Amino acid sequence: MTITESLAGSGTRTEGQRWTPRLWGVLAVLCAVLFLDGLDVSMVGVALPSIGAELGLSTTSLQWIVNGYVLGYGGLLLLGGRTADLLGRRRVFLIALGVFTVASLIGGLVDDGTLLIATRFVKGLAAAFTAPTAMSILTTTFAEGPARNRALSIFTVFGASGYSSGLILGGLLTSLGWRWTFLVPVPLALAALVAGWVLIPRDRAAADGGHDLIGAVTLTAGMLLSVYAVVTAPERGWTDPLTIGVAVLAVLSLAGFVVAESRVRHPLVRLGIFRIGSIVRANLSMVSLLGSYVSFQFLMTIYLQDVLHWEPLRMALALLPAGLLVAFGSPFMGRLIDRYGTAPLIVTAMVSLSAGYLWFLATAGDRPGYLLTVLPAMLLLGGGFAFGFSSIMAQATDGIADSEQGLASGLVQSSGQVGTALVLAVVTAILGATTATAADFASFRPGVGLVTAVAVGGLVLNLVPLFSLLGRHRAA
Secondary structure, three states: OOHHHHHOOOOOOOOOOOOHHHHHHHHHHHHHHHHHHHHHHHHHHHHHHHHHHHOOOOOHHHHHHHHHHHHHHHHHHHHHHHHHHHHHHHHHHHHHHHHHHHHHHHHOOOOOOHHEEEEEHHHHHHHHHHHHHHHHHHHOOOOOOOHHHHHHHHHHHHHHHHHHHHHHHHHHHHHHHOOHHHHHHHHHHHHHHHHHHHHHHOOOOOOOOOHHHHHHHHHHHHHHHHHHHHHHHHOOOOOHHHHHHHHHHHHHHHHHHHHHHHOOOOOOOOOHHHHOHHHHHHHHHHHHHHHHHHHHHHHHHHHHHHHHOOHHHHHHHHHHHHHHHHHHHHHHHHHHHHHOOOOHHHHHHHHHHHHHHHHHHOOOOOOOOHHHHHHHHHHHHHHHHHHHHHHHHHHHOOOHHHHHHHHHHHHHHHHHHHHHHHHHHHHHHHHHOOOOOOOHHHHHHHHHHHHHHHHHHHHHHHHHHHHHHHHHHHHH
Protein backbone atom coordinates (compact mmCIF):
# COMPACT_ATOMS: atom_id res chain seq x y z
CA MET A 1 0.00 0.00 0.00
CA THR A 2 1.35 3.44 -0.93
CA ILE A 3 1.24 6.47 1.32
CA THR A 4 -1.42 8.04 -0.84
CA GLU A 5 -3.63 4.95 -0.65
CA SER A 6 -3.20 4.75 3.12
CA LEU A 7 -4.19 8.37 3.62
CA ALA A 8 -7.06 8.03 1.17
CA GLY A 9 -8.24 5.03 3.13
CA SER A 10 -8.48 7.20 6.24
CA GLY A 11 -10.77 9.62 4.45
CA THR A 12 -8.23 12.13 3.18
CA ARG A 13 -8.76 13.74 -0.22
CA THR A 14 -5.54 15.46 -1.26
CA GLU A 15 -7.05 16.48 -4.59
CA GLY A 16 -9.79 18.53 -2.95
CA GLN A 17 -9.90 21.18 -0.28
CA ARG A 18 -10.23 18.95 2.79
CA TRP A 19 -7.00 18.06 4.55
CA THR A 20 -7.37 15.85 7.62
CA PRO A 21 -5.37 16.46 10.84
CA ARG A 22 -3.23 13.42 10.04
CA LEU A 23 -2.36 14.80 6.61
CA TRP A 24 -1.41 18.13 8.19
CA GLY A 25 0.69 16.14 10.67
CA VAL A 26 2.59 14.36 7.90
CA LEU A 27 3.28 17.70 6.21
CA ALA A 28 4.43 19.16 9.55
CA VAL A 29 6.95 16.33 10.01
CA LEU A 30 8.35 16.83 6.52
CA CYS A 31 8.55 20.59 7.04
CA ALA A 32 10.29 20.10 10.41
CA VAL A 33 13.04 18.06 8.75
CA LEU A 34 13.60 20.68 6.05
CA PHE A 35 13.59 23.34 8.80
CA LEU A 36 16.31 21.41 10.65
CA ASP A 37 18.43 21.14 7.50
CA GLY A 38 18.29 24.91 6.96
CA LEU A 39 18.83 25.58 10.65
CA ASP A 40 21.90 23.35 10.80
CA VAL A 41 23.62 24.83 7.74
CA SER A 42 23.20 28.47 8.75
CA MET A 43 23.95 28.04 12.48
CA VAL A 44 27.18 26.16 11.84
CA GLY A 45 28.28 28.77 9.30
CA VAL A 46 27.94 31.53 11.88
CA ALA A 47 29.77 29.46 14.54
CA LEU A 48 32.83 28.57 12.43
CA PRO A 49 35.19 31.25 13.85
CA SER A 50 34.39 30.18 17.43
CA ILE A 51 34.85 26.49 16.59
CA GLY A 52 38.24 27.19 15.05
CA ALA A 53 39.39 29.22 18.06
CA GLU A 54 38.41 26.57 20.66
CA LEU A 55 39.57 23.47 18.77
CA GLY A 56 42.65 25.09 17.27
CA LEU A 57 41.62 24.36 13.68
CA SER A 58 43.35 26.01 10.75
CA THR A 59 41.32 27.75 8.07
CA THR A 60 41.78 24.73 5.80
CA SER A 61 40.52 22.32 8.49
CA LEU A 62 37.69 24.66 9.39
CA GLN A 63 36.43 24.63 5.81
CA TRP A 64 35.94 20.86 6.09
CA ILE A 65 33.27 21.37 8.72
CA VAL A 66 31.25 22.77 5.83
CA ASN A 67 32.78 20.66 3.06
CA GLY A 68 32.36 17.40 5.01
CA TYR A 69 28.61 17.99 5.13
CA VAL A 70 28.53 18.97 1.44
CA LEU A 71 30.54 15.87 0.50
CA GLY A 72 28.13 13.48 2.22
CA TYR A 73 25.01 15.39 1.19
CA GLY A 74 25.83 16.09 -2.44
CA GLY A 75 27.55 12.76 -2.99
CA LEU A 76 24.63 10.53 -2.01
CA LEU A 77 21.53 12.63 -2.71
CA LEU A 78 20.65 10.89 -5.94
CA LEU A 79 21.18 7.45 -4.42
CA GLY A 80 19.20 8.51 -1.35
CA GLY A 81 16.18 9.52 -3.42
CA ARG A 82 16.18 6.33 -5.45
CA THR A 83 16.71 4.17 -2.35
CA ALA A 84 13.51 5.61 -0.89
CA ASP A 85 11.60 4.60 -4.03
CA LEU A 86 12.94 1.05 -3.89
CA LEU A 87 13.10 0.20 -0.17
CA GLY A 88 10.13 2.19 1.14
CA ARG A 89 10.00 5.91 1.89
CA ARG A 90 8.91 5.69 5.53
CA ARG A 91 11.64 3.23 6.45
CA VAL A 92 14.43 5.19 4.77
CA PHE A 93 13.17 8.50 6.14
CA LEU A 94 13.02 7.36 9.78
CA ILE A 95 16.38 5.56 9.74
CA ALA A 96 18.15 8.52 8.16
CA LEU A 97 16.51 10.97 10.58
CA GLY A 98 17.67 8.82 13.50
CA VAL A 99 21.26 8.89 12.20
CA PHE A 100 21.04 12.66 11.75
CA THR A 101 19.90 13.05 15.36
CA VAL A 102 22.71 10.91 16.81
CA ALA A 103 25.34 12.67 14.69
CA SER A 104 24.08 16.06 15.91
CA LEU A 105 24.40 14.96 19.51
CA ILE A 106 27.91 13.58 19.07
CA GLY A 107 28.98 16.71 17.19
CA GLY A 108 28.06 18.87 20.16
CA LEU A 109 30.09 16.72 22.58
CA VAL A 110 33.39 16.02 20.80
CA ASP A 111 36.63 17.86 21.57
CA ASP A 112 38.56 16.80 18.47
CA GLY A 113 38.38 18.59 15.15
CA THR A 114 38.70 15.40 13.10
CA LEU A 115 35.81 13.78 14.94
CA LEU A 116 33.71 16.91 14.48
CA ILE A 117 34.35 16.83 10.74
CA ALA A 118 33.44 13.12 10.73
CA THR A 119 30.10 13.86 12.39
CA ARG A 120 29.43 16.53 9.78
CA PHE A 121 30.08 14.00 7.02
CA VAL A 122 27.69 11.52 8.66
CA LYS A 123 25.04 14.26 9.01
CA GLY A 124 25.47 15.02 5.32
CA LEU A 125 24.99 11.34 4.49
CA ALA A 126 21.83 11.25 6.60
CA ALA A 127 20.49 14.44 5.03
CA ALA A 128 21.15 12.93 1.58
CA PHE A 129 18.45 10.39 2.45
CA THR A 130 16.04 12.54 4.51
CA ALA A 131 15.83 15.45 2.05
CA PRO A 132 14.80 13.61 -1.15
CA THR A 133 12.72 11.12 0.83
CA ALA A 134 10.78 13.93 2.50
CA MET A 135 10.22 15.47 -0.91
CA SER A 136 9.07 12.18 -2.43
CA ILE A 137 6.70 11.54 0.49
CA LEU A 138 5.24 14.99 -0.12
CA THR A 139 4.85 14.55 -3.88
CA THR A 140 3.29 11.08 -3.55
CA THR A 141 0.98 12.15 -0.72
CA PHE A 142 -0.34 15.33 -2.38
CA ALA A 143 -1.84 14.97 -5.84
CA GLU A 144 -0.20 16.82 -8.70
CA GLY A 145 -1.87 20.20 -9.13
CA PRO A 146 -3.26 22.64 -6.52
CA ALA A 147 -2.81 20.29 -3.54
CA ARG A 148 0.85 19.58 -4.31
CA ASN A 149 1.61 23.21 -5.17
CA ARG A 150 0.09 24.34 -1.88
CA ALA A 151 2.09 21.75 0.05
CA LEU A 152 5.30 22.70 -1.78
CA SER A 153 4.81 26.37 -0.93
CA ILE A 154 4.38 25.52 2.77
CA PHE A 155 7.40 23.20 2.56
CA THR A 156 9.51 26.05 1.15
CA VAL A 157 8.47 28.40 3.94
CA PHE A 158 9.92 26.08 6.55
CA GLY A 159 13.18 25.67 4.64
CA ALA A 160 13.61 29.41 4.41
CA SER A 161 12.51 29.90 8.02
CA GLY A 162 15.07 27.33 9.16
CA TYR A 163 17.85 29.11 7.33
CA SER A 164 16.77 32.55 8.55
CA SER A 165 16.25 31.35 12.11
CA GLY A 166 19.64 29.67 12.00
CA LEU A 167 21.36 32.95 11.23
CA ILE A 168 19.84 34.59 14.29
CA LEU A 169 20.06 31.56 16.57
CA GLY A 170 23.61 30.94 15.40
CA GLY A 171 24.60 34.44 16.47
CA LEU A 172 22.88 34.10 19.85
CA LEU A 173 23.99 30.54 20.61
CA THR A 174 27.58 31.14 19.55
CA SER A 175 27.82 33.81 22.24
CA LEU A 176 26.91 31.06 24.77
CA GLY A 177 29.17 28.46 23.19
CA TRP A 178 29.40 26.94 19.71
CA ARG A 179 28.36 23.50 20.99
CA TRP A 180 24.81 24.74 21.44
CA THR A 181 24.52 25.16 17.67
CA PHE A 182 24.87 21.36 17.42
CA LEU A 183 22.85 20.41 20.51
CA VAL A 184 19.76 22.62 20.08
CA PRO A 185 18.52 20.74 16.96
CA VAL A 186 18.67 17.37 18.80
CA PRO A 187 15.33 17.60 20.71
CA LEU A 188 13.64 18.99 17.58
CA ALA A 189 14.93 16.07 15.52
CA LEU A 190 13.80 13.59 18.19
CA ALA A 191 10.30 15.09 18.19
CA ALA A 192 10.15 14.84 14.39
CA LEU A 193 11.35 11.23 14.56
CA VAL A 194 8.62 10.22 17.02
CA ALA A 195 5.94 12.11 15.10
CA GLY A 196 7.07 10.57 11.83
CA TRP A 197 6.92 7.08 13.34
CA VAL A 198 3.33 7.69 14.43
CA LEU A 199 1.95 9.71 11.51
CA ILE A 200 3.65 8.58 8.30
CA PRO A 201 1.77 5.53 6.97
CA ARG A 202 3.70 2.40 6.14
CA ASP A 203 4.49 1.80 2.51
CA ARG A 204 5.97 -1.17 0.68
CA ALA A 205 9.27 -1.61 -1.05
CA ALA A 206 9.16 -1.74 -4.84
CA ALA A 207 8.13 -5.10 -6.25
CA ASP A 208 11.02 -5.10 -8.73
CA GLY A 209 14.25 -3.21 -9.31
CA GLY A 210 16.73 -2.32 -6.66
CA HIS A 211 19.19 -5.10 -7.57
CA ASP A 212 21.47 -2.86 -9.63
CA LEU A 213 24.58 -3.26 -7.45
CA ILE A 214 26.97 -2.06 -10.16
CA GLY A 215 24.87 1.05 -10.68
CA ALA A 216 24.75 1.79 -6.96
CA VAL A 217 28.54 1.41 -6.56
CA THR A 218 29.48 3.44 -9.64
CA LEU A 219 26.95 6.19 -8.91
CA THR A 220 28.05 6.56 -5.28
CA ALA A 221 31.73 6.53 -6.21
CA GLY A 222 31.22 8.99 -9.06
CA MET A 223 29.20 11.47 -7.02
CA LEU A 224 31.49 11.33 -3.97
CA LEU A 225 34.62 11.74 -6.10
CA SER A 226 33.02 14.59 -8.06
CA VAL A 227 32.08 16.55 -4.96
CA TYR A 228 35.44 15.80 -3.32
CA ALA A 229 37.31 17.10 -6.38
CA VAL A 230 35.22 20.27 -6.44
CA VAL A 231 35.46 21.14 -2.73
CA THR A 232 39.22 20.45 -2.48
CA ALA A 233 40.25 22.16 -5.72
CA PRO A 234 40.51 25.70 -4.24
CA GLU A 235 42.89 24.41 -1.55
CA ARG A 236 45.03 22.10 -3.70
CA GLY A 237 44.74 23.95 -6.99
CA TRP A 238 42.72 23.06 -10.08
CA THR A 239 45.83 21.71 -11.85
CA ASP A 240 47.13 19.73 -8.88
CA PRO A 241 47.77 16.06 -9.85
CA LEU A 242 45.51 14.79 -7.06
CA THR A 243 42.66 17.08 -8.14
CA ILE A 244 43.01 15.95 -11.75
CA GLY A 245 43.32 12.30 -10.73
CA VAL A 246 40.18 12.40 -8.57
CA ALA A 247 38.27 14.21 -11.32
CA VAL A 248 39.31 11.57 -13.88
CA LEU A 249 38.20 8.77 -11.53
CA ALA A 250 34.88 10.57 -11.04
CA VAL A 251 34.32 10.80 -14.80
CA LEU A 252 35.22 7.12 -15.28
CA SER A 253 32.89 6.06 -12.47
CA LEU A 254 29.99 8.10 -13.84
CA ALA A 255 30.69 6.79 -17.36
CA GLY A 256 30.59 3.25 -15.96
CA PHE A 257 27.30 4.11 -14.28
CA VAL A 258 25.77 5.29 -17.57
CA VAL A 259 26.90 2.10 -19.33
CA ALA A 260 25.53 -0.08 -16.54
CA GLU A 261 22.16 1.69 -16.47
CA SER A 262 21.72 1.27 -20.21
CA ARG A 263 22.15 -2.50 -19.98
CA VAL A 264 20.56 -3.76 -16.77
CA ARG A 265 16.93 -4.87 -16.67
CA HIS A 266 16.00 -2.79 -13.63
CA PRO A 267 18.30 0.25 -13.58
CA LEU A 268 18.82 2.25 -10.43
CA VAL A 269 18.21 5.40 -12.48
CA ARG A 270 16.14 5.35 -15.66
CA LEU A 271 18.24 7.36 -18.11
CA GLY A 272 15.16 8.35 -20.08
CA ILE A 273 14.33 10.90 -17.39
CA PHE A 274 17.16 13.06 -18.76
CA ARG A 275 15.34 13.34 -22.10
CA ILE A 276 12.52 15.37 -20.54
CA GLY A 277 13.34 18.99 -21.34
CA SER A 278 11.41 20.57 -18.46
CA ILE A 279 13.20 18.36 -15.92
CA VAL A 280 16.63 19.15 -17.36
CA ARG A 281 15.83 22.88 -17.22
CA ALA A 282 14.59 22.54 -13.65
CA ASN A 283 17.84 20.89 -12.61
CA LEU A 284 20.00 23.52 -14.32
CA SER A 285 17.81 26.26 -12.85
CA MET A 286 18.40 24.85 -9.36
CA VAL A 287 22.15 25.03 -10.02
CA SER A 288 21.75 28.69 -10.95
CA LEU A 289 19.47 29.52 -8.02
CA LEU A 290 21.33 27.79 -5.19
CA GLY A 291 24.80 28.17 -6.68
CA SER A 292 24.51 31.94 -6.93
CA TYR A 293 22.50 32.49 -3.73
CA VAL A 294 24.67 30.42 -1.38
CA SER A 295 27.92 31.69 -2.89
CA PHE A 296 26.83 35.32 -2.53
CA GLN A 297 25.88 34.79 1.10
CA PHE A 298 29.28 33.15 1.67
CA LEU A 299 31.01 36.21 0.21
CA MET A 300 28.93 38.55 2.34
CA THR A 301 29.59 36.52 5.50
CA ILE A 302 33.36 36.70 4.94
CA TYR A 303 33.28 40.38 3.99
CA LEU A 304 31.11 41.56 6.87
CA GLN A 305 32.85 39.50 9.57
CA ASP A 306 36.47 39.31 8.45
CA VAL A 307 36.87 42.63 6.63
CA LEU A 308 34.42 44.94 8.39
CA HIS A 309 34.71 42.99 11.70
CA TRP A 310 30.98 42.82 12.34
CA GLU A 311 29.75 40.64 15.19
CA PRO A 312 27.96 37.41 14.12
CA LEU A 313 24.54 38.63 15.25
CA ARG A 314 24.89 41.93 13.40
CA MET A 315 25.94 40.07 10.27
CA ALA A 316 23.00 37.69 10.60
CA LEU A 317 20.54 40.57 10.94
CA ALA A 318 22.00 42.20 7.83
CA LEU A 319 21.30 39.09 5.75
CA LEU A 320 17.96 38.29 7.40
CA PRO A 321 15.62 40.29 5.06
CA ALA A 322 16.15 37.80 2.23
CA GLY A 323 15.07 34.89 4.41
CA LEU A 324 12.10 36.76 5.79
CA LEU A 325 10.90 37.61 2.30
CA VAL A 326 11.13 33.94 1.33
CA ALA A 327 9.26 32.91 4.48
CA PHE A 328 6.43 35.39 3.96
CA GLY A 329 6.28 35.13 0.17
CA SER A 330 6.45 31.37 -0.32
CA PRO A 331 2.91 30.62 1.01
CA PHE A 332 1.49 32.40 -2.02
CA MET A 333 3.57 30.48 -4.56
CA GLY A 334 1.17 27.53 -4.76
CA ARG A 335 -1.66 29.76 -6.00
CA LEU A 336 0.64 31.50 -8.47
CA ILE A 337 1.87 28.17 -9.85
CA ASP A 338 -1.75 27.04 -10.27
CA ARG A 339 -2.60 30.22 -12.17
CA TYR A 340 0.50 30.91 -14.28
CA GLY A 341 2.45 27.64 -14.37
CA THR A 342 6.07 27.15 -13.39
CA ALA A 343 7.89 28.60 -16.41
CA PRO A 344 6.90 32.30 -16.00
CA LEU A 345 7.59 32.17 -12.26
CA ILE A 346 11.05 30.68 -12.77
CA VAL A 347 11.84 33.47 -15.25
CA THR A 348 10.61 36.03 -12.72
CA ALA A 349 12.87 34.46 -10.10
CA MET A 350 15.92 34.63 -12.35
CA VAL A 351 15.17 38.24 -13.26
CA SER A 352 14.96 39.16 -9.57
CA LEU A 353 18.17 37.30 -8.72
CA SER A 354 20.10 38.83 -11.61
CA ALA A 355 18.81 42.31 -10.74
CA GLY A 356 19.91 41.87 -7.12
CA TYR A 357 23.48 40.95 -8.01
CA LEU A 358 23.73 43.62 -10.71
CA TRP A 359 22.44 46.26 -8.27
CA PHE A 360 25.05 45.22 -5.74
CA LEU A 361 27.86 45.48 -8.29
CA ALA A 362 26.61 48.81 -9.61
CA THR A 363 26.30 50.53 -6.21
CA ALA A 364 28.93 48.81 -4.04
CA GLY A 365 31.90 51.07 -4.75
CA ASP A 366 34.88 50.44 -2.45
CA ARG A 367 32.73 49.87 0.64
CA PRO A 368 29.07 48.80 0.16
CA GLY A 369 26.59 50.73 2.27
CA TYR A 370 23.80 48.80 3.93
CA LEU A 371 20.75 50.92 3.02
CA LEU A 372 21.84 51.73 -0.53
CA THR A 373 23.45 48.43 -1.54
CA VAL A 374 23.07 45.46 0.82
CA LEU A 375 19.40 45.80 1.82
CA PRO A 376 17.97 46.29 -1.72
CA ALA A 377 20.10 43.41 -2.99
CA MET A 378 18.94 41.06 -0.22
CA LEU A 379 15.29 41.95 -0.89
CA LEU A 380 15.68 41.20 -4.60
CA LEU A 381 17.47 37.94 -3.83
CA GLY A 382 14.80 36.95 -1.33
CA GLY A 383 12.11 37.62 -3.92
CA GLY A 384 14.01 35.56 -6.47
CA PHE A 385 14.37 32.62 -4.09
CA ALA A 386 10.70 32.82 -3.07
CA PHE A 387 9.53 32.68 -6.69
CA GLY A 388 12.15 30.19 -7.80
CA PHE A 389 12.48 27.37 -5.29
CA SER A 390 8.87 26.13 -5.18
CA SER A 391 8.46 26.61 -8.93
CA ILE A 392 11.63 24.69 -9.77
CA MET A 393 10.76 21.84 -7.41
CA ALA A 394 7.25 21.62 -8.89
CA GLN A 395 8.61 21.58 -12.45
CA ALA A 396 11.20 18.94 -11.53
CA THR A 397 8.56 16.48 -10.30
CA ASP A 398 5.56 17.27 -12.54
CA GLY A 399 4.44 14.37 -14.70
CA ILE A 400 6.70 11.83 -12.94
CA ALA A 401 5.20 8.54 -11.78
CA ASP A 402 4.98 7.91 -8.04
CA SER A 403 7.54 5.12 -8.39
CA GLU A 404 10.15 7.68 -9.52
CA GLN A 405 9.29 10.68 -7.37
CA GLY A 406 12.26 9.98 -5.10
CA LEU A 407 14.52 9.82 -8.14
CA ALA A 408 13.20 13.11 -9.53
CA SER A 409 13.43 14.96 -6.20
CA GLY A 410 16.86 13.49 -5.47
CA LEU A 411 18.04 14.50 -8.93
CA VAL A 412 17.03 18.15 -8.60
CA GLN A 413 18.41 18.42 -5.07
CA SER A 414 21.66 16.75 -6.18
CA SER A 415 21.94 19.27 -8.97
CA GLY A 416 21.49 22.08 -6.47
CA GLN A 417 24.07 20.71 -4.04
CA VAL A 418 26.73 19.74 -6.57
CA GLY A 419 26.17 22.94 -8.52
CA THR A 420 26.48 24.97 -5.33
CA ALA A 421 29.70 23.16 -4.44
CA LEU A 422 31.12 23.90 -7.90
CA VAL A 423 30.17 27.59 -7.94
CA LEU A 424 31.34 28.06 -4.36
CA ALA A 425 34.65 26.33 -5.13
CA VAL A 426 35.33 28.67 -8.05
CA VAL A 427 34.28 31.71 -5.99
CA THR A 428 36.59 30.59 -3.16
CA ALA A 429 39.47 30.16 -5.62
CA ILE A 430 38.89 33.64 -7.05
CA LEU A 431 38.73 35.14 -3.56
CA GLY A 432 41.90 33.33 -2.52
CA ALA A 433 43.76 34.75 -5.50
CA THR A 434 43.12 38.34 -4.35
CA THR A 435 44.18 40.23 -1.27
CA ALA A 436 41.56 42.04 0.85
CA THR A 437 42.48 45.30 2.51
CA ALA A 438 40.97 46.56 5.77
CA ALA A 439 37.71 47.77 4.26
CA ASP A 440 38.14 47.22 0.54
CA PHE A 441 35.47 45.46 -1.49
CA ALA A 442 37.58 45.28 -4.66
CA SER A 443 38.90 41.78 -3.89
CA PHE A 444 35.33 40.48 -3.54
CA ARG A 445 34.05 42.04 -6.77
CA PRO A 446 35.25 39.27 -9.14
CA GLY A 447 33.46 36.67 -7.01
CA VAL A 448 30.22 38.64 -7.10
CA GLY A 449 30.74 38.99 -10.86
CA LEU A 450 30.86 35.21 -11.24
CA VAL A 451 27.74 34.81 -9.09
CA THR A 452 25.97 37.34 -11.32
CA ALA A 453 26.99 35.43 -14.45
CA VAL A 454 25.56 32.19 -12.99
CA ALA A 455 22.21 33.90 -12.30
CA VAL A 456 22.08 35.51 -15.75
CA GLY A 457 22.86 32.12 -17.29
CA GLY A 458 19.84 30.68 -15.49
CA LEU A 459 17.71 33.54 -16.83
CA VAL A 460 18.77 32.93 -20.43
CA LEU A 461 18.21 29.18 -20.03
CA ASN A 462 14.56 29.77 -19.11
CA LEU A 463 13.88 32.66 -21.49
CA VAL A 464 14.70 30.68 -24.63
CA PRO A 465 11.92 28.04 -24.32
CA LEU A 466 9.46 30.68 -23.07
CA PHE A 467 10.03 32.89 -26.12
CA SER A 468 9.83 29.82 -28.34
CA LEU A 469 6.46 28.92 -26.82
CA LEU A 470 5.17 32.47 -27.25
CA GLY A 471 6.32 32.42 -30.87
CA ARG A 472 4.41 29.21 -31.58
CA HIS A 473 1.27 30.64 -30.00
CA ARG A 474 1.47 33.75 -32.18
CA ALA A 475 2.03 31.66 -35.29
CA ALA A 476 -1.01 29.57 -34.46
